[in-house]
Amino acid sequence: MLLHTVNKSPFEKNSLESCLRIANQGHSILLFEDGVYAALKGTRFETLLTEAIKSYNIYVLVPDLEARGMRMDNVIEGIKPTDYAGFVDLAVENKTVPAWL
Amino acid sequence: MMEEEGVIKKFLYLNRKAPYGTVYALESLEVILVGAAFEQDVSLAFIDDGIYQLKKNQQTSVSSGIGVKDFSKTYRALEGYDVEKVYVDKKSMEERGLTEDDLLVDIEVLDEAQMAELMEQQDVVLSF
Numbered sequence: 469m470l471l472h473t474v475n476k477s478p479f480e481k482n483s484l485e486s487c488l489r490i491a492n493q494g495h496s497i498l499l500f501e502d503g504v505y506a507a508l509k510g511t512r513f514e515t516l517l518t519e520a521i522k523s524y525n526i527y528v529l530v531p532d533l534e535a536r537g538m539r540m541d542n543v544i545e546g547i548k549p550t551d552y553a554g555f556v557d558l559a560v561e562n563k564t565v566p567a568w569l
Numbered sequence: 570m571m572e573e574e575g576v577i578k579k580f581l582y583l584n585r586k587a588p589y590g591t592v593y594a595l596e597s598l599e600v601i602l603v604g605a606a607f608e609q610d611v612s613l614a615f616i617d618d619g620i621y622q623l624k625k626n627q628q629t630s631v632s633s634g635i636g637v638k639d640f641s642k643t644y645r646a647l648e649g650y651d652v653e654k655v656y657v658d659k660k661s662m663e664e665r666g667l668t669e670d671d672l673l674v675d676i677e678v679l680d681e682a683q684m685a686e687l688m689e690q691q692d693v694v695l696s697f
Contacts, residue, residue, distance in 0.1 A: 475590070476590070477587055477590065477618050479617060479618050479664075479665070480586075480587075480617070480618055501589070501590050502587050502589070502590030502591075502618070505587065505618070505621065505665075508665075508666065509666060510665070510666020510667075511664065511665050511666050512664040512665075514666075531633065531634045531635050532589075532635060534627075534628040534629075534634055535588075535589055535627060535628060535629040535634055535635045535637075535639075536587070536588065536589065536621060536624060536627060537621075537624035537625055537626045537627040537628070537641070537671075538624070539626075
């Protein structure tokens with residue numbers, strides 16, 4: 469399995485869209501740094517993410533969320549919270565970790 | 570001898586980047602403070618991901634967070650430097666599901682035509 473990481477805002481770059489286009493069903497995707505903006509309710513990417521959680525395990529890095537003034541309450545249902553230790557576990561559990569910069 | 574002192578120009582700082590992911594937001598804030606210290610006529614505009622700079626409740630603690638300085642508090646102090654003209658692009662706010670209540674400071678919401686008008690009124694536009 470693969471862990472895809474996305475650290476760019478979906479409003480600024482197509483990193484997440486390309487990741488979702490290429491990733492296989494069952495892969496994990498971690499949203500961190502400016503990538504966390506994709507996880508939020510009410511944005512124009514909400515439908516894209518709501519569809520994506522049906523095919524992928526999507527995680528959001530909570531410290532990056534909180535730095536940006538957001539909480540798990542603001543995150544789309546089905547996206548799972550993780551922290552730095554959880555990030556390391558995900559990296560270890562997966563064969564490789566493609567980064568979508 | 571006439572000296573060119575006391576010339577006040579209209580400066581617009583155009584902010585389009587989210588905080589923390591890159592250094593643009595912090596650098597912009599530093600330059601805004603310099604401009605304000607020279608008593609220039611300063612306006613701030615927040616477009617695209619720049620809106621996120623003004624999000625309330627940013628928590629960047631060293632112990633449990635990303636461990637960098639939370640510079641968002643500085644936006645609240647700008648009033649003390651007579652930086653009171655803060656404008657936000659309506660579409661950028663709406664497509665992020667944000668409202669004025671989510672933002673740290675009092676802002677004025679502008680549509681595209683009003684934003685263009687604001688830019689036309691300036692002597693200098695600095696982009697970040």
